[in-house]
Amino acid sequence: MCVYxxxxxxxxxxxxxxxxxxxxxxxxxxxxxxxxxxxxLAARATLQGMDxxxxxxxxxxxxxxxxxxxLYGKRYRxxxxxxxxxxxxxxxxxxxxxxxxxxxxxxxxxxxxxxSGLVSSLSLEAxxxxxLVPVSIEDYRASSDPYLINARTExxxxxxxxx
Numbered sequence: 001m002c003v004y005x006x007x008x009x010x011x012x013x014x015x016x017x018x019x020x021x022x023x024x025x026x027x028x029x030x031x032x033x034x035x036x037x038x039x040x041l042a043a044r045a046t047l048q049g050m051d052x053x054x055x056x057x058x059x060x061x062x063x064x065x066x067x068x069x070x071l072y073g074k075r076y077r078x079x080x081x082x083x084x085x086x087x088x089x090x091x092x093x094x095x096x097x098x099x100x101x102x103x104x105x106x107x108x109x110x111x112x113x114x115x116s117g118l119v120s121s122l123s124l125e126a127x128x129x130x131x132l133v134p135v136s137i138e139d140y141r142a143s144s145d146p147y148l149i150n151a152r153t154e155x156x157x158x159x160x161x162x163x
Contacts (some may be wrong), residue, residue: 057085057096060126061158067118068100077101077137078159082151095129099151101137101159108134 061079069076083097084090100115111134123130140148 056126057128060096060122060128060130064098064118064122064130064132065159067122068115071115071118072102075103077103078157080140080151080155081158082155083131086154086156095131097151098130098132098158099140099155100132100134101140102134103137106134106136106139 061081065079068079078101080099080101081097082099084094085096100111102111112132115132115134119130119132122128135148139145140152143149
């Protein structure tokens with residue numbers, strides 16, 4: 001089974017199947033790639049000096065970033081961490097609030113379904129609740145929606161392509 005949870009080529013999976021069945025996607029569980037996520041200064045400052053759970057979060061974000069890059073290709077613009085973890089106020093049961101930044105219009109339900117296999121797999125593996133909300137990069141940058149204003153204000157870009 002591929003990292004996205006699919007066992008055959010589907011539209012959501014962009015053809016990702018296990019390498020043993022002909023997959024050439026480096027995101028598959030059977031052929032994991034090493035991903036490098038360059039954290040912004042704000043994100044690095046937020047994560048540095050914190051407990052082991054937070055350092056593990058950096059690894060989860062790196063894996064999530066790599067998987068989403070494979071899943072969305074050029075449309076993927078990055079991740080923004082916001083909420084209690086970005087503010088440094090998270091406790092043991094806090095979820096990880098993330099915005100999935102995509103180029104162009106975003107159909108939220110469709111993108112949640114598309115990314116859910118990857119997100120749930122990483123959540124279960126790490127024992128963290130990842131809350132991923134898809135949003136267009138244009139809305140993230142310019143929207144007057146209070147939700148996005150708050151995410152921009154308190155958040156930290158954890159991927160280099162979001163700008």
